[in-house]
Amino acid sequence: MLNLQILGSGAATPTLTRGVTAQYLNFNERKILIDCGEGTQLQLRKFKVKFQRIQYIFISHLHGDHYLGLFGLLSSMHLLGRKTKIHIFAPPELEEIMEVQFRLTYVKLNFEIIFHPIKLKEKTLIFEDHLLEVYAFPLKHRIPCYGYLFKEKLKERGIVKEMIEEFDLKIPEIIQLKRGNDVERENGDILNHLEFTTPPPKQQSYAFCTDTKYIESLKEIIEGVDLLYHEATFMHDMLDRAKATFHTTAQQAATLAENSNVGKLLLGHFSQRYGNTVDLENEAKAIFENTTCVEDGDVFLLK
Amino acid sequence: MLNLQILGSGAATPTLTRGVTAQYLNFNERKILIDCGEGTQLQLRKFKVKFQRIQYIFISHLHGDHYLGLFGLLSSMHLLGRKTKIHIFAPPELEEIMEVQFRLTYVKLNFEIIFHPIKLKEKTLIFEDHLLEVYAFPLKHRIPCYGYLFKEKLKERGIVKEMIEEFDLKIPEIIQLKRGNDVERENGDILNHLEFTTPPPKQQSYAFCTDTKYIESLKEIIEGVDLLYHEATFMHDMLDRAKATFHTTAQQAATLAENSNVGKLLLGHFSQRYGNTVDLENEAKAIFENTTCVEDGDVFLLK
Numbered sequence: 353m354l355n356l357q358i359l360g361s362g363a364a365t366p367t368l369t370r371g372v373t374a375q376y377l378n379f380n381e382r383k384i385l386i387d388c389g390e391g392t393q394l395q396l397r398k399f400k401v402k403f404q405r406i407q408y409i410f411i412s413h414l415h416g417d418h419y420l421g422l423f424g425l426l427s428s429m430h431l432l433g434r435k436t437k438i439h440i441f442a443p444p445e446l447e448e449i450m451e452v453q454f455r456l457t458y459v460k461l462n463f464e465i466i467f468h469p470i471k472l473k474e475k476t477l478i479f480e481d482h483l484l485e486v487y488a489f490p491l492k493h494r495i496p497c498y499g500y501l502f503k504e505k506l507k508e509r510g511i512v513k514e515m516i517e518e519f520d521l522k523i524p525e526i527i528q529l530k531r532g533n534d535v536e537r538e539n540g541d542i543l544n545h546l547e548f549t550t551p552p553p554k555q556q557s558y559a560f561c562t563d564t565k566y567i568e569s570l571k572e573i574i575e576g577v578d579l580l581y582h583e584a585t586f587m588h589d590m591l592d593r594a595k596a597t598f599h600t601t602a603q604q605a606a607t608l609a610e611n612s613n614v615g616k617l618l619l620g621h622f623s624q625r626y627g628n629t630v631d632l633e634n635e636a637k638a639i640f641e642n643t644t645c646v647e648d649g650d651v652f653l654l655k
Numbered sequence: 656m657l658n659l660q661i662l663g664s665g666a667a668t669p670t671l672t673r674g675v676t677a678q679y680l681n682f683n684e685r686k687i688l689i690d691c692g693e694g695t696q697l698q699l700r701k702f703k704v705k706f707q708r709i710q711y712i713f714i715s716h717l718h719g720d721h722y723l724g725l726f727g728l729l730s731s732m733h734l735l736g737r738k739t740k741i742h743i744f745a746p747p748e749l750e751e752i753m754e755v756q757f758r759l760t761y762v763k764l765n766f767e768i769i770f771h772p773i774k775l776k777e778k779t780l781i782f783e784d785h786l787l788e789v790y791a792f793p794l795k796h797r798i799p800c801y802g803y804l805f806k807e808k809l810k811e812r813g814i815v816k817e818m819i820e821e822f823d824l825k826i827p828e829i830i831q832l833k834r835g836n837d838v839e840r841e842n843g844d845i846l847n848h849l850e851f852t853t854p855p856p857k858q859q860s861y862a863f864c865t866d867t868k869y870i871e872s873l874k875e876i877i878e879g880v881d882l883l884y885h886e887a888t889f890m891h892d893m894l895d896r897a898k899a900t901f902h903t904t905a906q907q908a909a910t911l912a913e914n915s916n917v918g919k920l921l922l923g924h925f926s927q928r929y930g931n932t933v934d935l936e937n938e939a940k941a942i943f944e945n946t947t948c949v950e951d952g953d954v955f956l957l958k
Contacts, residue, residue, distance in 0.1 A: 365731040366697050390727040391694050394669050414760040416730040420723075424693040427719040428668040445759035452755045456748035457717040458798045495761045 354379050354556050354654040358646045359395040361620040363585050364417055371395050371648050372417035373562060373621060379502050380483040385409045386560050392421035393428050399649050404434055411442035412562055413497035423453060430461045437464040441478060443496050444469035470498050475573050489573050491564035493598045503557040509549035556654050562621050566604035571612040578654055580614040583621035587635055606636035606643060617643040657682050657859050657957040661949045662698040664923040666888055667720055674698045674951050675720035676865060676924060682805050683786040688712045689863050695724035696731050702952050707737055714745035715865055716800035726756060733764045740767040744781060746799050747772035773801050778876050792876050794867035796901045806860040812852035859957050865924050869907035874915040881957055883917040886924035890938055909939035909946060920946040
């Protein structure tokens, strides 16, 4: 189960209608915050997300509109009694900024921060447990910036129930077959796992890509994801400005989604020059129909 | 002319009804921000204050709810094209925090920050020009914390117009008399300034005191101010909690206002346990009638 809530959908500076980048992701009961611009703690309150339950925070890069809400959020977690550790994945400089800021302002949190520095040149597995894996990959922005791919762990194959009785399968045999291994019995019989099991369910996945130039080769990383969030700071008539500021146009993001066979495309991080997103969405939909320009508070659910 | 706008009136963590501490003060056209908790830039937008016009920022102390909005505000000023320098008065640690944060996140502002470190043991003049003077003074909180007293410069005495013609006063003589000096003429006559002038108008003044224990001796500093903002985090039935956390009760703040002959008392920085401020205000009014518990957006004007 994947439940994504948009907390902030705007670029650069927060406004009364769009917060800066932040998203809350509940993926198989892993409670995740992605980016944390100023005001994120208030957006969490506004959209009734219980922020003490957040276990993991992933920060794309250290531009203010993507991380400046972190100190206030951690501070509020502390003041409201948090004792549970939290994991932060972010460019390494953030650890020093936090250390200096906490030290010079006499802050001693009542909970542990486990900091995972992200500095890499290619797609890398940075987290896994038995239900989820997370990959980071470099984007192309004015400063080091990373995308994150959240992917359900491959589940085991399903055993065909009728076969259990028919072949009197023992539990160790079932375990092997579900793992995709064939089984040789004492009498020499070979049980082919393909005959005894059904394929595992498709792995759900979500890719988060902001802020970045258009990168055609991203399709190798995000191929087939169910949900792709990609920045679309500008419309394509501002391609030069997009290139100069290391951002993407709606048309480019849609082209990437189309080439990568994603399930659904979410666009965000809109320049404040756009009063509404009708034209941005239409530009994208001309290339990739299943596109939504997100608003603060939007929820996207995959079951 | 003194125009004070409350941007945030709550304590500790921002909520949907109360922002954390920040105030905008226009005092004789000096545009001043006092404290800058997270979300202050949004509150400035909400209450339609043109934040590029702010010239001076005064920070009381380095608890998150009083300064964490500074980086976002400075960043937005930069992104929206500011070129004009800005003065920041704050505990010295803030300069290092800003330096580290800007350096490690590759921020190079297009405008100059003139940082004035505030570290002092008694009331000290920290700023003056021909219209305004500002004093800082130590409060008693868990970490170094300062109050600020904004006071109109003493204006010159008014010349009595009829005397100009009657005595054929020359401009240099008028200047001396308005400054409160007597004038000796060539013929030996002495012009007594008290007979030729009226007293200068009363100096308007505003004192800002948060966060602090109750300090009885503050009255020596704030005696007779037109407007006193004082924190009242708790009601007096929570005096022990107030003492333990270095905060003040509504009753104590009112007692200070009464003893100091202030014009009007503004209370703020309320603990989130108080759903409304009726009881806090009543507690204070029993001692000092001219008390208001402030709300975000409130404006107080002295002409």
